[in-house]
Amino acid sequence: MIIDPITFFIVAACLVFFALFSMARIGLGPTAGDRVVGLDTLNTLVVSAMVVLGAAFDQVIFIDVAIIYALLSFVGTLYIARYLERGL
Amino acid sequence: MLATLITAGVAFVFYLLLTFGSGTVGVWSIEELITGAVLSLVAGLVAGRVAVRREGGERGHPLRMLNPLRILLFLVYLVGPFLFAMAKANLDVAYRVITGKIRPGIVRLTPGLSTDFGVTLLANSITLTPGTLSVDVDEENRDLYVHWINVTDPEPSTKAVCGSFPDWARRIAE
Amino acid sequence: MHIFLYVLFGIGVAFNGLGALALIRFPDVYTRLHGATKCTTFGSIFTAVAVIVYGFARGGTTYQTLAIHAIIALLALLITNPTGSHAIARASYRSGIKPKGAVVDKLEDRS
Numbered sequence: 001m002i003i004d005p006i007t008f009f010i011v012a013a014c015l016v017f018f019a020l021f022s023m024a025r026i027g028l029g030p031t032a033g034d035r036v037v038g039l040d041t042l043n044t045l046v047v048s049a050m051v052v053l054g055a056a057f058d059q060v061i062f063i064d065v066a067i068i069y070a071l072l073s074f075v076g077t078l079y080i081a082r083y084l085e086r087g088l
Numbered sequence: 089m090l091a092t093l094i095t096a097g098v099a100f101v102f103y104l105l106l107t108f109g110s111g112t113v114g115v116w117s118i119e120e121l122i123t124g125a126v127l128s129l130v131a132g133l134v135a136g137r138v139a140v141r142r143e144g145g146e147r148g149h150p151l152r153m154l155n156p157l158r159i160l161l162f163l164v165y166l167v168g169p170f171l172f173a174m175a176k177a178n179l180d181v182a183y184r185v186i187t188g189k190i191r192p193g194i195v196r197l198t199p200g201l202s203t204d205f206g207v208t209l210l211a212n213s214i215t216l217t218p219g220t221l222s223v224d225v226d227e228e229n230r231d232l233y234v235h236w237i238n239v240t241d242p243e244p245s246t247k248a249v250c251g252s253f254p255d256w257a258r259r260i261a262e
Numbered sequence: 263m264h265i266f267l268y269v270l271f272g273i274g275v276a277f278n279g280l281g282a283l284a285l286i287r288f289p290d291v292y293t294r295l296h297g298a299t300k301c302t303t304f305g306s307i308f309t310a311v312a313v314i315v316y317g318f319a320r321g322g323t324t325y326q327t328l329a330i331h332a333i334i335a336l337l338a339l340l341i342t343n344p345t346g347s348h349a350i351a352r353a354s355y356r357s358g359i360k361p362k363g364a365v366v367d368k369l370e371d372r373s
Contacts, residue, residue, distance in 0.1 A: 002319050003267050011309065014275045021282035025294075033291040033354035040346055041285055041298040044339065045278060048306040051335050055313045055328060063331040064106075067338055074342035081346075081353035108330050109323040178277055178304045181297050185284050192293060193366035208345075215344040216303060221296050223351045224369055233369045235292045235351065235361060242366040 008056030015049040036080050043073035091140035094154070096132030098139075100124055153205070158260055165256050170213060173251070177218040184237065193239035194223060197232045197246050199254040206261035207232070213253050220249060263319060267312050274308030277301045290362035291354045299347040303339065310336040 022045065025038035047070045054062030103124035104116065111117020152158065184190055201207050207230050211222040214234060224233040234249060246254055284297020310332050317329025355369060 002316060003264050007268065007271060011271050011275055015278060015309075018278050018282035021286055022298075025285045031291065031354070031359050033350065033357070033359050034294065036350050036353075037291060037294050037298055038285065040343075040350060041281060041302055044302040044306055044343060045282075047335065047339060048274070048278065048302075048309045051310055051313050051332055054332075055316055058324065058328070060324070060327050060331055063328060063335055067331065067335045070335060070338040070342060074338075074346055077346040078349050081349035084353040084357045086356075102334070105330055105334060109327045115323075174300070174304055177300050178280070181284060181300055182280055185280060185287055185297060188287070190288075190293060190363075191365055192290075192361050193364045194361060194369045195366060196368040211348060212341075212344040215347055216300055219296070221292060221299070221351060222348050223292070223355055235296075237293060237296055239365045 005056060008052050012049045012052045012056065015045050015052070019045045019049075032084055036077065036084070039080075040073075040077050043070070043077070047073075092129075092132040092136035094132075095136040095139045096128045099128035099131040103128055153261075161256075162260050165260060169252065169256065170217075173213075173217040173253075177216065180218045191238050192235065193242070194233055194235050195239065195242065195244055195249070197234055197244075197249060199230070199232060199246050199250075199257070201230055201254065201257060201262065203262055206257045209261055210250070210253055210257040213257070214250050217250065217253070267316060270308050270312035270315065274305045274312060277305035277308065279305075281305060291359055292351060292361050295347050295351055299343060303343045306339050307336065310339070 019042055022038045022041040026035050026042070029035040029038060047066045050062055050066035050069065054060065054066065103120075107116055107120040107124065109115050110120050113121060199207075199210055201210060207225060211225065211232060214220045214222045214232070219237040221235040221237075222232055223235050225231070226233070236244075236249060241248065278301065281298050281301030284301060285294055288294045288297055313332045314329045314336070317325045317327075317332060360370075361367065
């Protein structure tokens with residue numbers, strides 16, 4: 001053990017707590033643009049929380065899932081942006 | 089053909105990184121090596137034409153980014169001026185979140201870059217550095233429309249908004 | 263070594279929190295994008311670098327694999343985050359959301 005494993009859990013809990021803020025923005029946001037901003041932030045926070053949890057549980061597969069999640073959420077963001085721009 | 093091979097090579101490097109420590113040939117197992125070679129060839133065949141192509145006159149040679157000097161310059165840029173500007177940007181945002189002092193506006197910049205990769209690099213750098221966010225690109229003459237959080241001058245020079253970044257982008261990508 | 267990792271995690275969490283706060287506090291889409299993109303990208307760099315340092319410091323194949331995968335996750339975030347925010351900004355502008363309280367708007371003159 002290099003550092004206390006509880007650190008990872010505290011960091012991940014903080015990140016999930018911040019994700020609640022972006023969920024609030026998704027719920028409140030007056031325009032569609034605001035909601036997409038909230039979603040984008042939520043994705044970033046979830047990816048970094050997954051990387052930290054992967055280190056906490058010593059599971060490499062968590063980080064693999066984080067990579068795929070980052071790339072797929074990017075495609076999702078682009079798709080929503082394109083939809084806002086000119087419809088399907 | 090060349091585009092296919094370059095894309096396949098890059099894909100294979102990523103596959104090797106992801107399967108690090110899986111066996112005894114070096115640190116990879118022979119099955120992973122074969123699967124990786126086949127899959128990256130498929131990826132190269134499918135995506136090569138999109139990923140590598142000639143653009144923007146004589147400066148846009150498709151092989152220019154394989155030059156090790158450019159890659160080295162890119163890494164120096166990432167850990168040097170870029171990281172510094174990003175730290176400054178975050179402190180700037182912290183200041184504006186706490187005081188709520190903003191004066192937003194959208195201004196037009198003419199960086200004078202001629203390749204797609206250069207403009208992409210500059211636009212992404214602008215998004216991550218102090219007070220600016222790229223909103224739109226003029227496809228014809230590659231002008232950038234930038235949302236600036238603290239407008240001091242409605243017709244600013246490129247230097248006033250993004251400092252030395254256009255020079256770096258030109259050195260790296262053109 | 264301990265202290266270094268704790269500092270990295272601390273900076274990362276602080277900037278991620280700042281990004282989330284900016285999302286609540288700023289008045290319109292563009293300024294929110296400023297806060298959200300910059301701060302969460304910077305914070306994620308620090309938490310990911312902490313995990314990478316941890317992996318290489320523990321040693322052994324499993325932990326090295328963990329560190330290398332974390333590097334690739336960090337690369338994916340670094341490339342996709344600003345691009346995604348640019349796409350959102352452009353889509354918001356073209357779908358008719360004007361920047362609130364804008365002093366100057368050059369893009370309006372064009373279209």
